[in-house]
Amino acid sequence: MNALIFGAPGSGKGTYSARLQDKLGVEVIAMGDIFRSIIKEDTPLSKTVKSYVQAGLLVPDEIALEVVKDSMLKVHKINGFILDGYPRTLAQANALEKITHIDVVLQLCVPDWVIIERLSSRRVCKNCASVYNLRFLKPKSDNVCDKCGGPLFQRTDDNEEVIKIRLELYERETCPLVRYYDGKKVPFISYTSEKLAVPPDEVVDYFLVELKKLRLI
Numbered sequence: 001m002n003a004l005i006f007g008a009p010g011s012g013k014g015t016y017s018a019r020l021q022d023k024l025g026v027e028v029i030a031m032g033d034i035f036r037s038i039i040k041e042d043t044p045l046s047k048t049v050k051s052y053v054q055a056g057l058l059v060p061d062e063i064a065l066e067v068v069k070d071s072m073l074k075v076h077k078i079n080g081f082i083l084d085g086y087p088r089t090l091a092q093a094n095a096l097e098k099i100t101h102i103d104v105v106l107q108l109c110v111p112d113w114v115i116i117e118r119l120s121s122r123r124v125c126k127n128c129a130s131v132y133n134l135r136f137l138k139p140k141s142d143n144v145c146d147k148c149g150g151p152l153f154q155r156t157d158d159n160e161e162v163i164k165i166r167l168e169l170y171e172r173e174t175c176p177l178v179r180y181y182d183g184k185k186v187p188f189i190s191y192t193s194e195k196l197a198v199p200p201d202e203v204v205d206y207f208l209v210e211l212k213k214l215r216l217i
């Protein structure tokens with residue numbers, strides 16, 4: 001199963017794809033995580049990437065494409081993959097089509113007010129990038145990752161001003177891709193929720209049932 005996961009920042013892409021990875025043995029390629037690890041290096045590339053990510057802007061398409069190509073080569077895609085955070089522009093979608101086939105789009109539809117509430121209380125493990133929420137998905141002990149014991153931190157782009165920019169860019173650049181994949185007859189599995197806190201397994205179970213119906217798992 002080669003899947004894309006689409007949804008606004010804070011819609012839960014990372015949370016659900018990590019759980020699907022555990023259940024299905026698929027690889028997750030998460031662009032945001034890859035860019036954050038590039039930022040930790042001290043290279044000319046890391047400085048460029050940092051300037052975009054911190055401002056909530058999209059990293060230029062040429063860089064994003066190189067990064068996604070490189071990650072596709074590195075992972076073992078025996079059971080397929082879930083791409084989280086790529087493509088985000090039409091140019092990226094066209095580039096992706098030349099390197100791989102996509103079987104399904106997993107789509108998360110969440111209203112803006114929920115996103116803003118969730119992102120302001122989101123925390124991420126410095127060590128393994130697991131995602132928590134201080135209000136809706138708490139770690140067992142404060143500021144410590146359940147999985148690896150690493151310290152949790154707040155992303156510098158998870159502040160109100162930058163969140164607004166990210167949401168606007170999502171609407172403008174990424175939303176049109178829904179029509180693009182629809183036009184290519186790629187099947188969609190959409191999960192819509194108006195609630196602030198949804199048990200992650202509820203969403204994951206829904207995706208699993210629908211993926212079975214499509215005979216992709």
Ligand code: ADP
Nearest residue numbers: 009010031032052053057058059064085086088
């Ligand atoms: P979000 O919660 O906004 O979906 P991510 O962790 O997926 O956050 O991405 C964080 C940042 O990384 C984005 O705001 C953007 O700067 C950069 N980024 C991620 N994916 C891409 C991409 N495909 N093209 C360009 N920039 C990207």
Ligand code: ZN
Nearest residue numbers: 125128145148
């Ligand atoms: Zn961790």
